[in-house]
Amino acid sequence: MHLPGTARVTPSGELAIGGVTAAALAERFGTPLFVYDEALIREQCRRFHRALQATGLDYQVSYASKAFLCRALARLMAEEGMGLDVVSGGELYTALSAGFNPAHIHLHGNNKLDTELRQALDAGVGCYVVDSLDEIARLNTLAGEAGTQARCLLRVTPGVEAHTHSFIQTGAEDSKFGLNLGNGQAAQGLRAMLDAPHLDVLGIHFHIGSQIFSTEGTLAALARVLEWLAQQRADYGFTAQVLNVGGGFGIRYTDADQPQPLEDALAEIAAALRAGTAEHDLPLPQLWLEPGRSVVGEAGWTLYRVGTVKAIAGVRNYVSVDGGMSDHIRTALYGAEYEVALANRMDEAAADSYTVVGKLCESGDVVARDKPLPHPQPGDLLAVSCTGAYHYAMSSRYNAMLRPAVVFVQDGQAREVVRRETLEDLVRGQE
Ligand SMILES: Cc1ncc(COP(=O)(O)O)c(C=O)c1O
Numbered sequence: 001m002h003l004p005g006t007a008r009v010t011p012s013g014e015l016a017i018g019g020v021t022a023a024a025l026a027e028r029f030g031t032p033l034f035v036y037d038e039a040l041i042r043e044q045c046r047r048f049h050r051a052l053q054a055t056g057l058d059y060q061v062s063y064a065s066k067a068f069l070c071r072a073l074a075r076l077m078a079e080e081g082m083g084l085d086v087v088s089g090g091e092l093y094t095a096l097s098a099g100f101n102p103a104h105i106h107l108h109g110n111n112k113l114d115t116e117l118r119q120a121l122d123a124g125v126g127c128y129v130v131d132s133l134d135e136i137a138r139l140n141t142l143a144g145e146a147g148t149q150a151r152c153l154l155r156v157t158p159g160v161e162a163h164t165h166s167f168i169q170t171g172a173e174d175s176k177f178g179l180n181l182g183n184g185q186a187a188q189g190l191r192a193m194l195d196a197p198h199l200d201v202l203g204i205h206f207h208i209g210s211q212i213f214s215t216e217g218t219l220a221a222l223a224r225v226l227e228w229l230a231q232q233r234a235d236y237g238f239t240a241q242v243l244n245v246g247g248g249f250g251i252r253y254t255d256a257d258q259p260q261p262l263e264d265a266l267a268e269i270a271a272a273l274r275a276g277t278a279e280h281d282l283p284l285p286q287l288w289l290e291p292g293r294s295v296v297g298e299a300g301w302t303l304y305r306v307g308t309v310k311a312i313a314g315v316r317n318y319v320s321v322d323g324g325m326s327d328h329i330r331t332a333l334y335g336a337e338y339e340v341a342l343a344n345r346m347d348e349a350a351a352d353s354y355t356v357v358g359k360l361c362e363s364g365d366v367v368a369r370d371k372p373l374p375h376p377q378p379g380d381l382l383a384v385s386c387t388g389a390y391h392y393a394m395s396s397r398y399n400a401m402l403r404p405a406v407v408f409v410q411d412g413q414a415r416e417v418v419r420r421e422t423l424e425d426l427v428r429g430q431e
């Protein structure tokens with residue numbers, strides 16, 4: 001198993017993360033458990049800053065909190081100089097309740113509710129990524145009522161398909177997100193925004209998808225957006241001060257994933273931005289990013305306790321764990337691949353191939369298919385790596401499962417940042 005960040009195998013063959021063994025974490029906090037390598041999250045934030053500073057561009061990097069958000073993480077992001085991208089009143093509330101500076105938050109969403117826009121205006125959110133024609137009028141009215149100017153970006157759909165799972169592509173023309181460059185809607189939106197007295201249009205946003213391994217799609221989108229911006233400049237005298245190219249930087253879940261290093265990707269994007277603006281005689285805008293997965297994905301682990309083990313001779317071996325699709329939906333949803341290991345027997349050779357399944361009442365409740373493992377025994381600890389992004393965040397209470405606890409580990413210390421749900425949590429608010 002690939003061991004990112006501070007993850008190690010101890011001399012006694014145990015998995016340790018942040019200097020704490022998986023067994024000690026499971027003993028203290030129970031399973032299923034999400035474990036985050038805090039040093040690795042911080043290092044990823046710093047890599048973004050270093051790589052962006054190296055481009056010489058003015059920049060802003062905001063963590064896409066949809067990947068995973070809790071108060072402790074929001075505070076960590078503030079400490080690392082990251083802004084925050086939120087997509088709902090709930091994410092906004094969580095960030096604000098952690099004391100995150102609203103000026104460093106931007107609000108996304110293809111269907112922002114008036115209640116969410118008011119909540120953001122009341123809080124003083126720093127930027128709105130406007131996603132639709134109707135939102136322009138609504139935001140303008142609500143900002144006027146709040147007696148403020150809403151700083152905003154227009155989200156455009158550049159008509160570029162990212163090479164990733166179709167469910168997580170967002171830049172193609174047939175998308176629920178943003179206004180198309182190709183059919184004139186983006187220009188129509190921009191003109192409406194420039195005419196809106198309570199909107200302050202900073203620039204343009206695009207995001208073509210997630211878990212992308214090379215800059216090819218982003219550079220194609222960038223070229224189209226810059227050409228379009230040159231036209232808008234000629235037509236309306238509009239100059240973008242900001243270009244937000246979204247997130248989407250891929251991570252390594254298994255050996256099959258070979259993402260381009262962040263540093264190289266950012267250098268290429270910056271070079272293309274310089275060349276493209278020069279070609280169209282446009283001023284150089286600030287480069288904004290909003291990565292999620294690449295900040296927290298490889299830092300997160302899930303620990304499960306092994307229960308039932310079942311062999312169907314000549315067909316398949318199943319090993320059941322005490323969580324499943326309620327805390328790990330990506331395998332069922334995207335056919336995603338993960339590496340798994342027995343965290344208490346890391347030094348043992350694989351004996352057979354096992355399909356790791358959860359305990360939910362669905363045949364599709366699969367964590368990882370046909371993976372090499374030593375013979376699992378009930379009571380073993382099973383670790384799944386790279387579960388830091390879109391796992392806890394996409395967790396559910398299906399089958400009345402309780403959401404796991406989340407712990408941060410660093411330098412031999414562990415702290416519980418989200419407690420495990422209880423049975424009382426399940427019925428709270430019910431008649
Ligand atoms: C608009 C937007 N920004 C940022 C992100 C973060 O993407 P990722 O986690 O792939 O970096 C997403 C998710 O794909 C998104 O939709």
Ligand SMILES: N[C@@H](CCCC[NH3+])C(=O)O
Nearest residue numbers: 066168210211330389390
């Ligand atoms: N939830 C998706 C990514 C969606 C990103 C949001 N636009 C995943 O797990 O890969």
